[in-house]
Structures are given as structure tokens and as C-alpha cells.
Amino acid sequence: MHDEFLIGIDLGGTNIKGALLDINGGIIEKKEIPTLANTGPEAVAGRIAGMITELEITARERSKGVTGVGIGVPGQPERSTGDVIFAPNLYWRNVPLVKYLRRKTALPVFLENDANVAALGEQWRGAGQGSANMVMVTIGTGIGGGIVLDGCLYTGANGAAGELGHTVIEPGGPQCSCGRRGCLETLTSATAMVRMAREAMDRGVITELFREENLEARDIIMAARAGDRLALEIVEKAAYYLGIGLGNIINILNPDTIVIGGGVSRAGELLFEPLCRAARENCLESAGSIVRIVPAQLGNDAGFVGAAQLVLQNTKR
Ligand SMILES: [Zn+2]
Structure with a gap:
């Protein structure tokens, strides 16, 4: 057996x-x-x-x-x-x-x-290997979350746990698909990054990249790597808001590892440096001092x- x-x-x-x-x-x-x-x-x-x-x-x-x-x-x-x-x-x-x-x-x-x-x-064979208490956040079109506590998947009272994307980070902020405003998903997802870029372009901000119709988050990340100021600002802003969300999670769950997955996580240090800083600034030192925030390893x-x-x-x- x-x-x-x-x-x-x-x-x-x-x-x-x-x-x-x-x-x-x-x-x-x-x-x-x-x-x-x-x-x-x-x-x-x-x-x-x-x-x-x-x-x-x-x-x-x-x-x-x-x-x-x-x-x-x-x-x-x-x-x-x-x-x-x-x-x-x-x-x-x-x-x-x-x-x-x-x-x-x-x-x-x-x-x-x-x-x-x-x-x-990720907890079994990827970036969270050996971790007992792990949270995974996937940044795509929306934001998905999964929680593993004491090695077991935690799904909550009726299976709705882990919806980090719909925690309200900015009261009265942008409209979310869930019907409320200012959810993390409206501030950090790939969709949110594209929206921020479009808003800036509409205001007339000068930028190298954004001439294409079908702009994607990966274009913004590439432009940020090439040093485009607006693109860098957008990645940092997304990282800042996600950091606030993670700070809350760290205070509540005291995880040893937070794994960040999805296309946006491939931004590397550009994302992780401001993200880790914001997360630590927004949680208590006792929990913040031990948590590792790392990119996912298993991809698809x-x-x-x-x-x-x-x-x-x-x-x-
Ligand atoms: Zn929402």
C-alpha cells in the first residue's frame, strides 16, 4: 500500500x-x-x-x-x-x-x-519544502491564496479561507470584481498593474513602452527592468500594497514561509525587495523576523x- x-x-x-x-x-x-x-x-x-x-x-x-x-x-x-x-x-x-x-x-x-x-x-516539493506553516499567494489576473498549517491544507469553516486577494487594503479604493472597493486584487494583480499604467498614460506621463494596445503586466515588468520610471513605480506600488496584505497575514498566522507565485513573481528583486520591506514594516517584529518571502519554484x-x-x-x- x-x-x-x-x-x-x-x-x-x-x-x-x-x-x-x-x-x-x-x-x-x-x-x-x-x-x-x-x-x-x-x-x-x-x-x-x-x-x-x-x-x-x-x-x-x-x-x-x-x-x-x-x-x-x-x-x-x-x-x-x-x-x-x-x-x-x-x-x-x-x-x-x-x-x-x-x-x-x-x-x-x-x-x-x-x-x-x-x-x-509548493509546500510538498517546491519553495515551501520543509515548511510547516506556509502561505502561498499567486498573482495573476486576480490574486489567489492557499494556507498550509501544521502541514495540512487549511480551508476554513466552509472552504472559503485563503482569499487574501479580497482583503480590503485601501478603503474606497478601485472597484473590485467581488463588488467591494479597494481589495488587494485591485491594487496588486496583473490587471491592476495594467490599469495603473493606462491611468498614468491618460494623465500624460512620459514612458518608453506603452504604445501597444494589448498591454500586459509582463511588458510593464520588462520596461521596469530596462529602467522605465513609470514601470518601476508601478511594480513598486504593487509590491507596497501586497506587502501590507502580507504584513496582516504574518500577524495573524505567523507563517515561516510565504511563497509568491504567478507571472508577476518573475519580476525578481524588482518586486521582492520592496515587497519584503513593506511586509516587515507592516507586521510585528516577532513574527516578521522569522518569515521567508520567496518565489514559487514549481511553475505550472x-x-x-x-x-x-x-x-x-x-x-x-
Ligand atoms: Zn474583492
Whole structure:
């Protein structure tokens, strides 16, 4: 039983990534296929089942069984029923994904939010390895968060924990997709950085880069690296607000490690230097003195690695 394999699936809006892993998180085989969300939930679930079957065949070829399947979904899971309540990128509402996959594969299947499985992945095999109390923050179009306490995923009373992106950092600030104002997501995400750049350009601020229509956060980061003043200011501002958010988290949870993932984290020292400074200025010294704030290491693998760890989280005695 102990040396059986695990299957981790990362269901995304564009691609389904999956892998067969050994009990220590070593990757045996990786797969990736398009999600084709427009084909509907049943067709997408069918493709996931097909991927699981293929990975199970690889396990059998090596004379191993599969303990279970973990799946990270881009939305809100109901852990007790295994339904995906809401996944806007997939156009899913109340999809009984776990029931379907259990029927098709006869394996135990566990469901979790994608930000949470990414946190589990980084804690198991990435930047948070060896950490007992870790928070992961993913900066993308929005801001995702995952919390691992005493080595276990912390999801809260009804699964809504870790939503750092919707903590209010600037009362009355920019409008957020959640309906409120001044959430961290409106001040630090890739979307927020692009908005800040556009606002500055509308005010007539002189800058090298921003002539393109489809400006992205990565363009701003590249311009900042090249020394563009406006781009540097935007990265620093994003880091400053995120630092305030992290300071609050550090005071509440006293983590030993905070892992920063997502495209914006590739800004390197440009982001991390002002970020670490702001985080330490905005928390008590006792908690601030021990926390490491580090970039994620697993990239796109974090989802399926963490999904495989989810199986262990749910089956350990
Ligand atoms: Zn919000």
C-alpha cells in the first residue's frame, strides 16, 4: 500500500495537466491536453477520465496500483459532495465531477480549489519544502491564496479561507470584481498593474513602452527592468500594497514561509525587495523576523503535484 502511486490533475480553463507521481512526489509521467470547455462538462470530465486511465496503465506497467486521484479546479468545490459549485472559466455550475470520475475510474477522487492545491504542491516539493506553516499567494489576473498549517491544507469553516486577494487594503479604493472597493486584487494583480499604467498614460506621463494596445503586466515588468520610471513605480506600488496584505497575514498566522507565485513573481528583486520591506514594516517584529518571502519554484507543475498531495492529505490516518 505504501509505495503505490498517486495521480494529480490540474483542470484549467485552457488545458488539463495531469501526472502520475510516486509517494514522495517524484513525477513518473506527465500529460497535457486541451480543456475544450465549450464542449460541456460531461465531455471535459470524459477527457479527464481518459487521462486518468492512461496514467493508471503506466502505473500497472510498473506493477503499482494507484491510491487515488486529486483534482484542482479553477473555482469553488463542495468537498462533501465532490461537486464543482461554480467555475466561471469553464462555464460550470453544480457539476458532479467526483461522482462521475469515481464511476468511470473506480478510484477515490478528491477535489480542491486550484490556488489551494498549488500551495500544497509548493509546500510538498517546491519553495515551501520543509515548511510547516506556509502561505502561498499567486498573482495573476486576480490574486489567489492557499494556507498550509501544521502541514495540512487549511480551508476554513466552509472552504472559503485563503482569499487574501479580497482583503480590503485601501478603503474606497478601485472597484473590485467581488463588488467591494479597494481589495488587494485591485491594487496588486496583473490587471491592476495594467490599469495603473493606462491611468498614468491618460494623465500624460512620459514612458518608453506603452504604445501597444494589448498591454500586459509582463511588458510593464520588462520596461521596469530596462529602467522605465513609470514601470518601476508601478511594480513598486504593487509590491507596497501586497506587502501590507502580507504584513496582516504574518500577524495573524505567523507563517515561516510565504511563497509568491504567478507571472508577476518573475519580476525578481524588482518586486521582492520592496515587497519584503513593506511586509516587515507592516507586521510585528516577532513574527516578521522569522518569515521567508520567496518565489514559487514549481511553475505550472504546482497544480498537479499539489493535487497528488491532496490524496495523501485525505487518506492519511
Ligand atoms: Zn474583492
